[in-house]
Amino acid sequence: MRVYNFSAGPSTLPLDVLEQAQREFLDFSGTGMSVTEISHRSKPFEAIAAEGEALLRELLNISEDYAVLFVQGGASTQFAAVPLNLMHKGRADYVVTGNFAKKAFQEAKLFGDAQKVASSEDKTYTYIPDVDAIPFREDTDYVHICANNTIFGTRYTRFPETKAPLVADMSSDILSRVIDVSKFGVIYAGAQKNLAPAGVTIVIARRDLIADPLPACPTMLRWKVQDENKSLYNTPPCFSIYMATLVLRRLKALGGIAEMQKVNEYKAGLLYDFIDASPFYTNGVVKEDRSIMNVPFVTPNAELDAKFIKEAAENGLVSLKGHRLVGGMRASIYNAMPVEGVQALIAFMKKFERENA
Ligand SMILES: *Cc1c(COP(=O)(O)O)cnc(C)c1O
DSSP states (O other): OOOEEOOSSSOOOOHHHHHHHHHHSSSGGGSSSOTTTSOTTSHHHHHHHHHHHHHHHHHHTOOTTEEEEEESSHHHHHHHHHHHHHOSSSEEEEEEOSHHHHHHHHHHHTTSEEEEEEEOGGGTTOSOOOGGGOOOOSSOSEEEEESEETTTTEEOSSOOOOSSOEEEEOTTTTTTSOOOGGGOSEEEEETTTTTSSTTOEEEEEEGGGSSSOOTTOOGGGOHHHHHHTTTOSSOOOHHHHHHHHHHHHHHHHTTHHHHHHHHHHHHHHHHHHHHHHOSSOBOOSOGGGBOSSEEEEBOSSHHHHHHHHHHHHHTTEEOOBOOTTTOSEEEEOOTTSOHHHHHHHHHHHHHHHHHHO
């Protein structure tokens, strides 16, 4: 039986996409072979990869000034690729709003003068610093932010205006809301939250910024090389790219990102409104900064949290355990989580509250 899966990542995928992949699994595009068995240089695979790139460009309105890359290594490899491609002066500013933002910052310190210019660590990352008051330094190569903080359930509702190119980790909110790509130098995202199975990472990078990677940058991490080779410098993660293309087709058919954003805001609104009205459940994030993708919450105590997670799973609502750094529960409600899944969660939360308050 399918359950409602609230996992933070890898995460639930649309049922119709999984069913299509299942139908096509033994015979992809009339080849008589699985998409996992054919050459990445074959016509059918090249077509699916090209379609994926074109759909991403269309859905996010990405101009030809930007490279759109499908690479490997996860967002965590991009923590190193960012400085290795961009840190010409050896200086970059980092805003540390969570665990992944901190990891990105620490990785950049391996390569140059990375500085933490603002942080919300003082209040266990329950807010986003005022973007207009961040003391960015003069003359840096870039500013790095994490757009949505998967573990702590915060997000930027407004992005900082920076002189240096803005680089954003959008692993857990890419394609969930309308963004203006032209405001960013680089956007990157591991696919396994909101797009596809683990294995592929999206990089959207302004071409003028990536022309000249640092001499020590490994070939595989050179965005310019990946761009020149249409992300086929070596064998790409074929199955994940294929799945990403199916998800992107579905997004387009559903009306694109603006439509997705509406549904996501509706889903998150249902859940936050219920939590805020309840004396039993609490979400500790500053309201303006709440993520519409990851919703952490707690009951009055840790024993009840554990009981909640166990009984929810028995009722077909799984992977609700919060990250070990935060505890409690976390409902990840990415694009692929239907409204019905959120409604079922709220119905269970009501019942649990009646029985345990
Ligand atoms: C999951 C996540 C990462 C880490 O992604 P990997 O692909 O596992 O390296 C980085 N940043 C954010 C915002 C994430 O949600």
